Amino acid sequence: MTNHPSAPGEGGRPDAGLSAIMSERRRLTNLAYRLLGSLTEAEDVVQETYARWCALSPGQREAVDSPGAWLTTVAGRICLDLLGSARVRRERYVGEWIPEPLPDRTEWIGGRSGPDMGDPADRVTLDESVTMAFLVVLEAMTPAERVAFVLHDVFRYPFGDIAEIVGRSPAACRQLASSARRRLRASPPGERPADRRSGLVRAFRRAWEARDIDALVELLAPDVTATGDGGGLVTAALRPVEGAEQVARFFTERPPAEVTLVERTVNGHPGLIAQRDGVTVSVMAFEMSDDRIHHIWAVLNPEKLRAWTTG
Numbered sequence: 477m478t479n480h481p482s483a484p485g486e487g488g489r490p491d492a493g494l495s496a497i498m499s500e501r502r503r504l505t506n507l508a509y510r511l512l513g514s515l516t517e518a519e520d521v522v523q524e525t526y527a528r529w530c531a532l533s534p535g536q537r538e539a540v541d542s543p544g545a546w547l548t549t550v551a552g553r554i555c556l557d558l559l560g561s562a563r564v565r566r567e568r569y570v571g572e573w574i575p576e577p578l579p580d581r582t583e584w585i586g587g588r589s590g591p592d593m594g595d596p597a598d599r600v601t602l603d604e605s606v607t608m609a610f611l612v613v614l615e616a617m618t619p620a621e622r623v624a625f626v627l628h629d630v631f632r633y634p635f636g637d638i639a640e641i642v643g644r645s646p647a648a649c650r651q652l653a654s655s656a657r658r659r660l661r662a663s664p665p666g667e668r669p670a671d672r673r674s675g676l677v678r679a680f681r682r683a684w685e686a687r688d689i690d691a692l693v694e695l696l697a698p699d700v701t702a703t704g705d706g707g708g709l710v711t712a713a714l715r716p717v718e719g720a721e722q723v724a725r726f727f728t729e730r731p732p733a734e735v736t737l738v739e740r741t742v743n744g745h746p747g748l749i750a751q752r753d754g755v756t757v758s759v760m761a762f763e764m765s766d767d768r769i770h771h772i773w774a775v776l777n778p779e780k781l782r783a784w785t786t787g
Contacts, residue, residue: 606743676764706777759774
């Protein structure tokens with residue numbers, strides 16, 4: 477195992493104590509969430525990674541040059557395996573699959589936090605590499621592309637270390653990351669400033685509440701797409717709705733009469749949540765450019781909304 481220069485545990489030996497190993501948890505969770513698009517699965521990966529570390533003999537741990545690099549390699553391999561099986565699972569998924577949305581740390585309600593895990597909202601850093609638009613593009617990549625790109629371009633790991641995880645040469649990993657970048661460049665243009673995004677989301681909420689189809693059409697790009705994810709557990713459109721007129725009609729025909737729409741931060745960007753009797757039943761993320769909404773993602777699957785609900 478090679479040393480990684482940016483590993484937080486760098487310089488510490490395995491016998492430095494459990495706290496030095498556990499300090500890697502947040503970084504591993506950030507990595508796994510970006511690779512898998514699911515906080516639930518990311519936390520499972522981190523638990524499995526630590527279980528494998530604990531299964532090592534004292535001699536095996538002593539032989540590890542950098543525990544942080546070892547943990548990252550193991551977590552990356554687990555994620556790579558899960559990404560391969562996820563493609564099969566998602567072929568059987570009812571409707572469209574959308575990554576699990578995350579609230580801002582100040583808005584995190586629910587808890588999957590154990591006694592040693594701290595504030596769950598602290599475990600994922602909300603930056604441009606975790607926006608819904610970014611995660612959706614990652615979903616279109618092959619598992620190897622996704623791992624190579626996220627490790628190199630987001631976490632700044634060298635291709636030599638990534639090669640150990642992906643099981644390919646450093647040159648091949650460089651090509652994987654390059655291919656992933658081309659996919660990103662082919663995605664819609666960059667987001668607007670935060671205040672402009674907030675204004676668009678607020679205008680969308682008001683037009684939806686008023687059932688004003690003309691106002692909605694004005695806010696939507698001509699090629700806008702709205703995608704819902706109910707997972708077969710709640711009612712949601714099984715296929716994306718496309719086109720400004722069609723999307724506007726879709727929303728006006730489903731007025732939020734029984735729910736309260738609240739503006740919230742979703743994966744670091746302005747979004748909306750729908751609440752019924754104080755319980756979040758839908759989280760909506762938006763992609764915008766040129767003062768128009770280009771994509772709407774609505775997550776209704778209750779299994780993906782645990783961070784947004786009490787309990």
